[in-house]
Amino acid sequence: MGKRASAIVGFTEWNPQRRWPKPMFALDAMAQLAAEALADARFGKDEFDGIVISHVPEAPYFAPSAVAEHLGITASFAEFVDLGGASAAGMVWRAAAAIEVGACETVLVLCPGVPAPRDPAAAPDQLSALVYMGGNAWGSPQAQFEIPAGLVAAVASYALAAKRYDAQHGLDPTVLAKIAVHQRDNALANPNAVFFDKPITIEDVLASRVVADPIKLLEVVMPCAGGAALLVTSAARARRAPRRPVFVAGYGESLTHRSITNMPDLLSPPLADAARRAFAMAATSPGAIDLFCPYDSFTITVLLSVEAAGFCRPGHGQDFIRERDLRYSGDWPVNTHGGQLSFGQPGLAGGLSHFVEAVRQIQGVAGERQLRRCDRALCTGSGGMLSEQSAVVLEGA
Amino acid sequence: MQNPVADHRPVPLINPVSEPFFAAAREDRLVLQHCPRDGFFFYPRERCPKCLGADWSWREASPLGTLYSFTVDRMGQDPSQRSRVPFHIALVDLDDGPRMVGGLVLKAGTAPAVGQRVRVRFERVGGEPVICFEPCPKADSDGSVTSG
Numbered sequence: 001m002g003k004r005a006s007a008i009v010g011f012t013e014w015n016p017q018r019r020w021p022k023p024m025f026a027l028d029a030m031a032q033l034a035a036e037a038l039a040d041a042r043f044g045k046d047e048f049d050g051i052v053i054s055h056v057p058e059a060p061y062f063a064p065s066a067v068a069e070h071l072g073i074t075a076s077f078a079e080f081v082d083l084g085g086a087s088a089a090g091m092v093w094r095a096a097a098a099i100e101v102g103a104c105e106t107v108l109v110l111c112p113g114v115p116a117p118r119d120p121a122a123a124p125d126q127l128s129a130l131v132y133m134g135g136n137a138w139g140s141p142q143a144q145f146e147i148p149a150g151l152v153a154a155v156a157s158y159a160l161a162a163k164r165y166d167a168q169h170g171l172d173p174t175v176l177a178k179i180a181v182h183q184r185d186n187a188l189a190n191p192n193a194v195f196f197d198k199p200i201t202i203e204d205v206l207a208s209r210v211v212a213d214p215i216k217l218l219e220v221v222m223p224c225a226g227g228a229a230l231l232v233t234s235a236a237r238a239r240r241a242p243r244r245p246v247f248v249a250g251y252g253e254s255l256t257h258r259s260i261t262n263m264p265d266l267l268s269p270p271l272a273d274a275a276r277r278a279f280a281m282a283a284t285s286p287g288a289i290d291l292f293c294p295y296d297s298f299t300i301t302v303l304l305s306v307e308a309a310g311f312c313r314p315g316h317g318q319d320f321i322r323e324r325d326l327r328y329s330g331d332w333p334v335n336t337h338g339g340q341l342s343f344g345q346p347g348l349a350g351g352l353s354h355f356v357e358a359v360r361q362i363q364g365v366a367g368e369r370q371l372r373r374c375d376r377a378l379c380t381g382s383g384g385m386l387s388e389q390s391a392v393v394l395e396g397a
Numbered sequence: 398m399q400n401p402v403a404d405h406r407p408v409p410l411i412n413p414v415s416e417p418f419f420a421a422a423r424e425d426r427l428v429l430q431h432c433p434r435d436g437f438f439f440y441p442r443e444r445c446p447k448c449l450g451a452d453w454s455w456r457e458a459s460p461l462g463t464l465y466s467f468t469v470d471r472m473g474q475d476p477s478q479r480s481r482v483p484f485h486i487a488l489v490d491l492d493d494g495p496r497m498v499g500g501l502v503l504k505a506g507t508a509p510a511v512g513q514r515v516r517v518r519f520e521r522v523g524g525e526p527v528i529c530f531e532p533c534p535k536a537d538s539d540g541s542v543t544s545g
Contacts, residue, residue: 128476128477129399131474131475131476132399132475136399136400136407136410137399138399138410138412139412139414140410141440141442143399143400143409143410144409144410144411144412144415144440144441145409145440145497145498145499145528146498147400147407147409147410147475148400148406148407148408148409148522148527148528149486149498149499149500149527149528149529150470150475150478150481150484150486150500151486151498152474152475153474153475155470155472155474156468156470156486159468160466160467160468160486160488161466163466163467163468163511164465164466164511166511167466167510167511167512209471210469210471211471211472212468212469212470212471212472213468213469213471214468215468259498260488261488261496261497261498262440262496266465266466266488
């Protein structure tokens, strides 16, 4: 049995959409997410004293206090997390850790992912530089080497990892395609998923165009808009929650590099260290996991995560996946909401989607895709270029 | 400040710490920082990333290395270099230790392979050197940088 100091007791999740009908500032989106998550857990406005957030475009500095001000609260814990795709996972365990040490009692994890109203004075080249994700800053090593080499955004970096995997172990494109297809099959049972009504086949994935060798288009997440929030509270307060509390039983995080150029071994992601810590803290092991919800920016991310999390030995992930059925009806369910590949990637809320799904499954409210048994899940986060990775074990009360 | 663009490509944003690397590269020489305890390191910075020591020196390094991985960018996500898609991106482990990122210059009709021997050369973009690699035959190990 793992840690039982804090539990997720409520959530809200906006259906990802390619075009968001009503632009909102992030602060306003957070206020709406907060109201919905509190209502879901039947907590009052004055019953939370912590917030965990990431970048707020309209508050580039002092973001935590801007959020406290906007929500009209006095926060005794206000944490800013900057871990890209691992932010959501990092936010969940920081909320749990803060509650455990007594810094606060109830924390809102807020991940808005909707477009802001158009800035009439925005310079057009500001938008096109977003692809550098800050790498073009004065003094940044990327501005001197990666950007001139054309190594920008994320696709090419993950392609370098996939190519290395191919050279070392031999990459079977049908295994990566199976990951995309089984997650899509899961999304077909999730009306909230952006690809809810669009089945795909292995052949579709293999025939989709190569975007950066060997990665194909249907192996890549599609950015869209949305938002999500979780409410985490102390074990004592979690008892009054309307549904089964979900304990944050163990967690780990590891970071080694920003550019994939400087990743020590492209086939040994930092998740291995993070998952080892998470399992040790939760006093459990990969074999005891009922649901695996890995961050799935690309199919190669899932393959590397299966190995790094310890479900099989490094280099054996393809055999492991070949022998298993990853669907909600299968023997080894993975990302039963469809993963971000098929649910959609609404900014940082995409990373939170893995947690929302695990909570749904553990609480028994996953509808058509409800697993027969789900007491324990492993959720992961992966930011940057396999740069910063987190693992969180969730356990039903 | 951000990367200037020339010839439909971003020019390296050189700063005072990295200037000695680029100054040598302008003369087609590969010069990297060398720590007396930990050997060569790259990218340029003021402390050795292994021991955080500051007693390193700039030293000529071998331009020879092995292709660690590569890809072909076919998307052109960077608007400033979209017109050159498709292009190769390579990670190379130098014989002297550090890993570097750069382009890959191939003879027409040839394909790269992970593990193959390559050598550093410097392209010029907006007059500044940009790292790239070209295949080299195994026997060829005289250690000179090919001028680009």
